[in-house]
Amino acid sequence: MTTAASDLRLTQYAAGGGCACKVPAGELERVLAELPLGGGTGDLLVGLEHGDDAAAVRIDGERAIIATTDFFTPVVDDPYDWGRIAAANALSDVYAMGGEPVVALNLLAWPREKIPFEVAREVLRGGADVCREAETHLAGGHSIDDREPKYGLAVTGLAHPDRLLRNDAGEAGLPLTLTKPLGLGVLNNRHKATGERFEQAIAAMTTLNRDAARAALAAGARAATDVTGFGLLGHLYKLARASGVTAVVESAAVPYLDGAREALRDGFVPGGSRRNLDWVRPHLDSAGTVDDDELVLLADAQTSGGLLVVGEVPGYPIVGELVPRQDAVLLVR
Structure with a gap:
């Protein structure tokens, strides 16, 4: 039975919440260590090796594509705020690499039989408002029917290939x-x-x-x-x-x-x-x-x-x- 929107506490529909529901870091690293790195040319500047926030691929001498995705279960009960938080979190991966986001795609999982779909509209509205603030195009995305609500973005950005912010570039004394x-x-x-x-x-x-x-x-x-x-x-x-x-x-x-x-x-x-x-x-x-x-x-x-x-x-x-x-x-x- 669908719950009335006025009675909703979104956090009660998820076992975890926000980035706290990530797969444990040690477990994730063990799994990734067994996978081959993706094929391609030498223009992959940042990949899986050091757990950076996003991937970076050189286009030319002045531009590198920054690609990332991030989504999670509700971290707050208010759907609009959850959408804003999830969008800001996904965009952060591009900023953390020294890039500027250019375009984002919605990622939405929704328990349609439990939560009214108009609540999802509020989540998407929150994400759209944050993308507007970031001057980032929001152009479509993908949705599925799921037992737990989840929302986030896939984001593509641009950076200068020589000015990336990386995990492996730290120097003693700083x-x-x-x-x-x-x-x-x-x-x-x-x-x-x-x-x-x-x-x-x-x-x-x-x-x-x-x-x-x-x-x-x-x-x-x-x-x-x-x-x-x-x-x-x-x-x-x-x-x-x-x-x-x-x-x-x-x-x-x-x-x-x-x-x-x-x-x-x-x-x-x-x-x-x-x-x-x-x-x-x-x-x-x-x-x-x-x-x-x-x-x-x-x-x-x-x-x-x-x-x-x-x-x-x-x-x-x-x-x-x-x-x-x-x-x-x-x-x-």
Whole structure:
């Protein structure tokens, strides 16, 4: 039986929510390691090797195509907000590579017999409004009937092939800049459990990473990633490992959204956040000075999080630095 739109809590139709429902990083890497890299010419600049945010293919000396896709189950109950968040999150992969999105396609899965299809229209409207803000064409897409609602975008962008932001380009001696506060995972999990609405979380998730990416490129950055489902520690681990360096995180310098620590204290921790910490723990040294609660927040699974940039980006906080490779890939102090 179809539920009335006025009675809907979209988060109750999905086992997970947002980027916290990603396949665990270690499990994903084991599967991908067994697959052959795609055939093609030497113009593939960025592929599967280092877990970058998108693929990059050179067209000519001035242009590279950036290709990515991202979709997930509802992270908030409001369908319009979910559409905005999912679109901003998908577009972020292009910004995280140093590109500008050009065209996007909708990806929609919908339980038609459970949720009125006019609710899907609100989701799509939210995605369209964010694409309009990003000055990105939204041209069609694909939809299926599914037991769980899912929404996102496939996005194509352009970048200069010599100015990509990559996971393997980090250099020792450079600072680490974070462009959005953490805490989205625990706040979204609290929202799903209680129905409480957190405007600060919605504002962060719907903010495009466009300005931050442009500022990073203007500052001369060459390495960056966005902080999403694998948390700050997970994404930083992949960047440091690919770059052959060790990353130092100054935990006291990391900003958090209002309410994040209270959500942690009250037990609203996504399973994905704990899996992230379990994955990086063998490669992490906190010298016994940072407790597990702090480490869980640093590993918290973000949805449409900010950029983590190697280099100083004016207007954003520095949260650590890269140093020559040591025994541990991650040092948290």
